[in-house]
Amino acid sequence: MSDKRPLLDTSDSQAEDDGCNSNSREFSKTTGITYKSTAAAPTVFWYGRQILLRRKLFVGVLVVFIFSYFVIGPADVLDLDSVSGIVQVHHQSNVLDMEGYLVYSNQCRIVDLDPYKREVMRHFKRVSYKPCKQRLPLTQVRYDETTRRYVLSINSTAFEEYPVKHTLSCCYMGVERVSETNVSTTHCQHFKSKAQIANTTDSVIVKCSTERGQIYINGHATIPERTEIRQRLKQWRKQDQGRRVPSVLMIGIDSISRVNLIRAMPKTAQYLYDNDWFELAGYNKIDDNTFPNIMALMTGYNLSNAMKHCNPYVSGGLDKCDFVWKRYKQHGYVTAYGEDAVKINTFNYLKKGFKQPPVDYYLRPYLAAAEKMLDVNMVLGLPHCLGFETESEHVYNYALEFARRYRNESFFGFFWTNTHSHGDISQTSSMDDYLRDYLLRLVAQGTMKHSIVVFFSDHGLRFGPTRSTWSGHLEERLPFLFIWLPPFMRSQHPEFVEALRLNRNRLTTPYDLHLTLKHILTLTGRTNSLETGLDTAKDCPQCQSLLLPVPLNRSCEDVAIADHWCTCWSYDAVYKNSKTIRHLGERVVHYLNDFVTNFRNGSLAHLCQPLALQTITSAYKARIVDTADLSGNQVYWLTFSTSPNQALYEATVRYNKRLPSEENVMVTGSVSRLNSYSGEADCMNDFAIKKYCYCRHKSG
Template sequence: MGMADKRPLLDYTDDVEGKDGCQDAQEPALMGIGFKPGQAPTLLWYFRQIVLRRKLVLGLFLMFVFSYFLIGPADVLDLDNIQVHHQSNVLDMEGYLVYSNHCRIVDLDPYKREVMRHFKRVAYKSCKSHPPLTIIHYNATTQRYVLNIDASALANSKKRSKLSCCYMGVERVSETDVSYTPCVKFKSGAQLDNATDSIIVKCKVERDQVYINGHPTIPERSAVRQRLDHWAQKDQGKRVPSVLMIGIDSISRVNLIRAMPKTAQYLYDNDWFELAGYNKIDDNTFPNIMALMLGYNLSTAMKRCNPYTINGLDRCDFIWKLFQKHGYVTAYGEDAIKINTFNYLKKGFQQPPVDYYMRPYLYAAEKLLGGNSVLGMPHCVGYATEAEHVYNYAQEFARRYHNDSFFGFFWTNTHSHSDISQTSSMDEYLRGYMQRLVAQGTMENSVVVFFSDHGLRFGPTRSTGSGHLEERLPFLFIWLPEFVRKAHPEFVDALRINRNRLTTPYDLHLTLKHILSLTGRVGSQEDLGGAKDCPQCQSLLLPVPLSRSCEDVAIEDHWCTCWPYDSVYHNSKVVRQMAEYVVRYLNDYVGSFRNGSLAHLCQPLTLQSMSEAYKAYLKDMYPKNIEIYRLIFYTNPNKALYEATVRFNDLLPDNESFSVTGSVSRLNEYNGEADCMEDFAIKKYCYCKNTRY
């Protein structure tokens, strides 16, 4: 240790001595800290100053820790927040995304303290420190994929001569099973058969496996090519837009800005059309996606294509079937196979629902390639995150059919489902991904929809005022290719108007049908039908009425963001009456579900305590006899935290004056307490009788 390091922790040398070190400069300074003229500081004095200094440092440290956890990291040091510059507010109405006599949606501050205390930016980390040993590319001349060994990826040159590799095809058996073809050995490369959708590659050195990886492909298929060529001849040279849908689970519009500012800024800077008033229509992913893909609400979907019965979902008239019927090649990919939208607690598809179905590959990849999980979700799968597998597959699909008409639907859960922070790790990647789509020409021919289903539904942020609104306001951005903008400038005008209008997944469903009608392959948009459960909904390529209300577009009170709420006393008589009513409603719902066949599995709930209560400020949106309340309460024995919206009509008899609107939201997690229940519709309301507590 040098001499400079041996100075006391509290060194007054620079303060007490003059620039020339004279005694007359030292004495006044010492007098100011308790010394008489001519009195020199003692060793004990220096020791006391050291102790005081340490106490000061410890005190400052404790204050920092206290402020960090009480206020939140963003309020202590806000260096990570990248401000997104955009014009999403209603013109001349700062602070509102939608503003009319029937709907007023506020523009939330992404960096509000109550949320930012739970947010911490997450760095992106590569799954492997070295590149994969094998690469794959499509040869347009032979119309085959070619598998090659990248010799430069071999770290030990001595092992090259001893390397033995083979690949096996992945074949779908069912939604929950795959089989593998015999492993075909190859040296430096191999041309793949077009009957193979995806492969798993293994390499050994002597008896030790040194490498395993997977490659999903989009092989050429004669039946698909015939369909494309048949409709292309009918088009007689007319340009037909493709559709690429990229969806992310559980990200609100606000969290896109907060967690992925670079991606959001890219969209704003590059003339994507934002629908800032996009409001979900139901609780979780499945009903919101069904509204988008079929125009059905949950009740209709259960009647027409029940996901709990074999072949139920196969009977659904998904929008991709409509595009396929009119000459499009179709694809669908989704990560986290255990919680896939159409498979979690459901039967899934008996037959592949699209031309290129990614699920069999990801089933094999999750099982064989190794990796890790983050926050209970699959993360790395082999050499890439599982989300990247889906994004890369979507990019390859769009590249392969660049000159054809395609419809691709791709969905990711893994980096966004569990908390508000994890998805920030994908910000740089997704911005670069959008740029790669541009570079390969996808944006020249395709309508691209970048969207989510809802905001985060669980956890500490959901219980905040911001979290309540965020959950209901997902993000939606639409890209129109230049040739569509030039042919239909009215679409551009409509999308700009609709940025600040109330919109729904039903509208997006009708927009997709509108896009299909542009091809000339159908008589008119009317021939394709509307959105069954929202008769007043419409295509977003036409101006949406400013006077829209939630009731107009089939959004129940519980999900509506069109009015503010004022806090009311949560233990008032009327509030507790409403809460007791909701608990009885839940017990009746569970008791009558599936004709009461599951009721014996669940314990009845009772009201434990009220947490919060709010009353909607409706102004002139409803008749004066209507009041709307939002209640947050705990129940026994499951210690569940529920949120319910109750409509009170004082013109009705007492036993009919209350009604629960929408479903009742569960705000805390319920892992382990409803394992006896396989039905997602009542799982969050069931506390199994055999649960230990």
């Protein structure tokens, strides 16, 4: 297949506007950025001048090379053999016969990044897994199939490790949800060697003491038997008339790009590739952070409509939303949701959360109690160890138990972790062995035989030194997504297998995954696509189920991805101090100030200082594959800093030089904040505006 990418306008006037350097070099295709050359008149004077310039250039390049070699490193290519601890992942994710591309069409070309580029690896350091406690937990819980209750007991194997010389006194407290932000505990009930836990109790906190005081505290989350759930499952199972109904298990990890999964968790990634999971290598996020991407996945709404229809700032607002798990519950499924790091939960950070528990089994109350009562250590500002396990392990084990308890029924479980991945490119590497083994545990307990499993992320890392690199720019927009189909579905629907293999190298989005979940529901026979809203994603009319072949010639615009988040284009570096680029930067800052001024009818504007453009850090112009839909616009990507907050921002704009200067720039998507703004906007509790606000009291 030939490369039919049109060349950009290379007229003198355009070159002058963009400030293109005639002596720039072209990057490799894996960077996606190239420098363009412009022509000059062939005169004798020009040739003499060029010889002098070339000599100066040679000396300059030599100096830069020597500096780069000895100070920065010999090249941006890493010799993996010389770096200990790097495990390469063997896979084939490129477009067939098109090495270097994950997606390749007339509308979209997504390059395949090298996970081991020096610009990223210089900031990456593998982290070892460390147990939270040297001792085994003194207590354990198990489900008794005969009594249909959990039994809390002393672990006799661990008992010898504890300083018990005479008497041991243990008791447990049930955790009760008061509201989304408050929990309470029941009176501490004493037990000797074991105790049956009532099915009205979702989770417990256990304490043990000797004559010298408390020696042990731990927590156990459970999936207790519920009569109303069993009745629901039984009623719908009768309608199935022996037909097999797939369960759905979603395991999500915050801020992990496809490339960082390969880099940081190579054993987990290799397991997925080796065991016939279906990769969606062209999976592109649709917005900045977790909330809008998860809302697109779970409701089909973009951020604007999510705020309109299920306002998270109003108590009960999210309860009104048509979440996919509601659909599954309405059609006879048992549902569960668990997420670690209570303060930054997807539906709670600077939001009201749910007035009523959103699912049948809700982990948040237990983790809220555990974070207050158990031993906690913090890593990178988030809870890491929570008692005897990392907080993420509490979520993973809860998901495992949920899937085990209902392995012969129809269930929908959504489980999300933040704590080992949210703020650092390296930290998640500590969980590689655990997660590979976790997937094996799902297999061992039979979950994979009857369940569709979605293993995914929302976006790549959004902050830190790697984010300002070209690799970081692309990684942030390309999270990982793998889907497992159980054997019976592969057998009954070979067309789904073919579609998923084809879609590996197609542009896909969270809206498509939303429609896939709805499509799965129609396969149960408990509903059909004619049910209201079951065949559409509200804010992406052209999106579709991933179990059907996705069109090759999809553009970002086709599937509701704004220019700012689109990874389909390569870019040419342009002169950052040109009049055009300066104008674009000033218009973007003006846009930010207007956004703050008008947000919530101007009610918050008095809290924030106006921003001013400080410097343009870099500027690039998109090399559009097909310009038919741009209507005369050119697309630029800028990084720039502002004062007084010393912020580093990234914006993508459409520029039409034929329009008046006040109208010729349109910001697409939202403006990304690349450096931390912790402490700058503590006067602001609205996540949508926080990264653009510098509180007035900061100036004294």
